[in-house]
Amino acid sequence: MGNAYVIGGGANGIATAITLSMKGHQVTVLEARPEIGGRCGLVPDTTTVQPWAVGELGLTLEWADAHPTTLVGADGCRSISKDDPNVDAWRQHVDSFRDVIVDLTTQVAPDIRRGGALKTLWPALLSGMKLGRALGMELARIGPLSAEDWLDEWKIDRSTQAALVQPALRGAWMGPRSPSSALAVLFHHALSGTRIEGGMAALLTALQQRATEGGVTIRTDSPVASLRIEGGRVSGVVLADGDVLDSDLVVSTVGPVRTLLGLVPPQDLPPPMYDSIRHFRSRGIVAHMECSLTQPLFDGSAHIVVADDTAMVERAFDDAKHRRMPRRPTLEIFQANDRARILIFGVAHDLDEGWSQATRDELQGLVLGLLSAHGQQDAIGEVLVRTPADLEAEFGLEGGHLFHGEFALDQFLSFRPHPSLSGHTTGIDGLRLGGCGTHPAGGLTLVQGVLAGR
Amino acid sequence: MGERYDAIVVGAGHNGLVCAAYLAKAGRKVLVLEKRHVVGGAACSEEIYPGFTYSVCSYVVSLLRPQIIRDLDLPRFGLSVLPLESTFTPYPDGRSMMRSADPAATRREIAAFSARDADTYPIFGKAMGQLARFAKPIIDEKAPDPMSWKPAELMQLLKMGKRFRDLGDDLSLLQYKLTTMSAVDFLSEWFETDELIAPMACSGIIGTMLGVKSPGTAYVLLHHYMGEIDGSSRAWGFARGGTGAISMAIARSAEHFGAEIRTNAGVDHIKVSGGEATGVVLEDGTELDAKIVVSCAEPRLTFLGLVGEKELPDEFVTQLKRYKLRGSSGKVNLALDRFPDFACRPGTGPHMRGDISIAPSTDYLERAYDDAKYGEFSKKPFLNIVFPSLLDPDMSPEGKHVMSIFVQYAPYHIKEGPSHWPEKREAFGDAVIDTLAEYCPTLKDSILHRQVLTPWDLEVEFGLTEGNIFHGELSLEQLLFQRPAAGWAQYKTPIRSLWLCGSGAHPGGGVMGAPGQLAAKDILMGGAC
Secondary structure (H helix, E strand, O other): OOEEEEEOOEHHHHHHHHHHHHOOOEEEEEOOOOOOEHHHHOOOOOOOOOHHHHHHHOOOOOEEEOOOEEEEEOOEEEEOOOOOHHHHHHHHHHHHHHHHHHHHHHOOOOOOOOOOOHHHHHHHHHHHHHHHHHHHHHHHHHOOOEHHHHHHHOOOOHHHHHHHHHHHHOOEOOOOOOEOHHHHHHHHHHHOOEEEOOHHHHHHHHHHHHHHHOOOEEEOOOOEEEEEEEOOEEEEEEEOOOOEEEOOEEEEOOOHHHHHHHHOOHHHOOHHHHHHHOOOOOOOOEEEEEEEEOOOOOOOOOEEEEOOOHHHHHHHHHHHHOOOOOOOOEEEEEEEOOEEEEEEEOOOOOOOOOOOHHHHHHHHHHHHHHHHHOOOHHHEEEEEEEOHHHHHHHHOOHHHOOOOOOEOHHHOHHHOOOHHHHHHEOOOEOEEEOOOOOOOOOOOOOHHHHHOOO | OOOEEEEEEEOOEHHHHHHHHHHHHOOOOEEEEOOOOOOEOOOOEEEEEOOEEEEOOOOOEOOOOHHHHHHOOHHHHOOOEEEOOOEEEEOOOOOEEEEOOOHHHHHHHHHOOOHHHHHHHHHHHHHHHHHHHHHHHHHHOOOOOOOOOOHHHHHHHHHHHHHHHHOHHHHHHHHHHHHHOOHHHHHHOOOOOHHHHHHHHHOOOOOOOOOOOOOOOOOOHHHHHHHHHOHHHOOOEEEOOOOHHHHHHHHHHHHHOOOEEEOOOOEEEEEEEOOEEEEEEEOOOOEEEEEEEEEOOOHHHHHHHHHOHHHOOHHHHHHHHHOOOOOOEEEEEEEEOOOOOOOOOOOOOHHHOOEEEEOOOHHHHHHHHHHHHOOOOOOOOEEEEEOHHHHOHHHOOOOOEEEEEEEEOOOOOOOOOHHHHHHHHHHHHHHHHHHHHOOOOOOHHHEEEEEEEOHHHHHHHHOOHHHOOOOOOOOHHHOHHHOOOOOOOOOEOOOEOEEEOOOOOOOOOOOOOHHHHHHHHHHHHOOOO
16 A cells, blocks of 8 residues: 545545555645644534544544524524424424435445446435335425425424524525525434534544544645646645655545646546536535634523524525625524634625625624624624635635535535546546545535545 | 216316316216306416407417327317417617527527527537437326336336436436526536526526526426427417417317316315215306316315315325415516517517517526515516517407516515405506516507406416416426325325316426326226216
8 A cells, every 4th residue: 555645634634544544555634724624613513523434433532412502583592492392393303314314424425327336326225215105205305395394394483493494504505495405404404413522623633643543644734736647547746835745546625626626737637527527516605703702602502593584594695696795694603612603694705896805894894793783792802704705715615615515406415526426536546535525415524534535 | 966977177277178178088978167257277368458369377388298289189179389489588788689499590699698608509409308308208197106016107117217327327417407406507507698598597487486596496497398399299389369279279179079168167166975076066056976076276276175174184184285386476468559669679570479588687587586585576577478469460459469478476475465466466567567668668658458467366366376377386396296295196186086187286387288188098097987
């Protein structure tokens, strides 16, 4: 086994490196930024991380029940608790799909091409059969629904709905009234449920420790300029400072579009791959605000959604859709240790007037105004806002999208990022794809770190 | 106890008539009952203003199945379809684009906006034609039940699977994308010009409460290409005499085969005894008995309105209650004193003899949808216009014209509540005329009469629940084996001897006739009557 390089030192990058090292490779992770973790620190949500992946990677972590979500809406601040019998009934319904969704998520996606490997189809078929007739039909029915229609069927009021849909929408380009947003919500809730004790910091520490044990070298401040490809095979990685690292195995976790259209020299990209990837949609729809807190926000809950109801979330989506400054964005707040990280939903990556200091300030004013309107003006200390354009520039996220690509019916499972890039391959020998832009969708699951490395 | 029929068809919509005609042709004693004074349901022509005939609701012949035309010998009974082969789109900046059956002319028109798109257009058309060939059998066969182990169902599924596989990787992926993506996302993979994408995307939203950027709206684009491969049968067009002429031809054919059709005969309820339909009771109290009852009415109306909840399994009632109708469109018909020239391209040339789309940009269409999402009619609606009088001069007095304007969005559920539509009717009509006047400055001065139909009117007058022109949203979870409800997509219903044959059954809405024909086929095959 020779040298292998993993591009990108986010959680998935490190996880991929660990998997490769377990297979006997000498692995180096190349991270452009001064520290590892990528954008993980921005969204400190560990609930979608799959215990299966953590087990495969041999990480020692403690699990706990996910923090209850607090909803801040027009009628004040309340916890979305299990006491609401309608929410409870709905959660049980979601639970009935959980095993199958976790199965589909943690297996290699079926290769659905005509000449595809049949053996990749069986596990998915078997999992599907576990559902049985009634649930199978129900899944086919729910999939194309809008989240609001689905939750209406469960008689969940539309303000509570906002709290349930908001976490799922950060990875999609949809509003709660978009068809198939129900599937995004179903996937999110079926994949989450437990969180890692100690949060993202604990996860990153465990990953780094496990990587070190496995002999993985992590090089920070090492941005990659391009890949060197000879005769359809990877032969090395070219760093921004001109250094060339020889290797015949490279796994890129920095996003499929950025990898194939940014790092692979255009003349070396097989034309079918170009066609496969150029339409992959990754329109960022959230901005990020990081702030220090002088006192806890609202009731001090670790996870807060600020939205009146689904109509407000939908209107925020409309603003992003029309590329204009959101009038009333909705917020998803994570707070811990006197710091808050806030996802601002409804922010277009392609704002008509463009992102600049002035528009960034305007957005910041909007969010602070919204928090003030809820009486939180005294809690906020230092503030740093990152627009989707900033997220793209700073973290290399294509379109500023947090998960390297939208969740959509044609961009999940075998379709993520494209059927011809099945099984994390690229059509270029020795170049593999990992990271959130590959199967499965659904945010940070760490599953890619296991599957892409194999 | 009245006369006993083999079959009573509730509703003389085009599907009900098709079903009746097939049953009568097979020698069954059939009675069709229609509440209104004319047959056709939403496919009707009426002289609302003296001398001017309106195709009141449905205004184009979309995909009327060629075998129905042949089997029922419709041309002999007066059906004559005039081709409707172009789409003209004016833009606010004075430019315009006409896409027609002439490839060279279409190429020139598109090239004025983008040479690349002009090159891509025929390639796209070819790919879509291949997909249409794949999808066409789906609308000509009953929906297979994926959960059934019956050999016939399995065979049909396998055949469908094989056809899908035979498409090859590229086309089968394209088919999947077509089914799941939004019309705009799908078209944006091919074209760069918004002025082209917008009018093309419109065909994905007609009749639905979705926007051109909502996932799942790309699918209906395919219908446009299915028409073309029906070839000489001219599945896309305008019926001489208006859409009602189609219904009239089918009715005459049905009567020729021995069916009896009664108008002004509204059904009060369907008689059910011991879980079996035995006949109907009319609004005037007349009881009529039959071996089977076939309902052309929309499913929720059929079961919750005509049968009654207490006769139905709870699970089925739940399915019906969440069946999405949500009408989203209205109609404005105008009688015109003279032709209203489009400023960007005056005259009554070929560009006025197809359909005309007011869909200048995808943002425009989304804004129209945004209004509807929050319970208002679109201030600037999407319009689809036909001048029937240019195609068939008999529709209006000489020199005068009829203008048929399909309007979207007009959501049934306005925020004041649907029953407030009558108060908004004229304001809605004004919004349509004002929008059009930007393109046709002389329009306002040439209007002799205006008929405005809101979704509320469509419900009250035509029995289209919530004003949905397709008897139920054509969304992915309400198609194929799930239309109108999972497990009940093959025209049979939980009530024995009660069948569905309207657009609320597979394969759905549009003046296709397919649900009526397929229902009749199943009824006869099973020996139900």
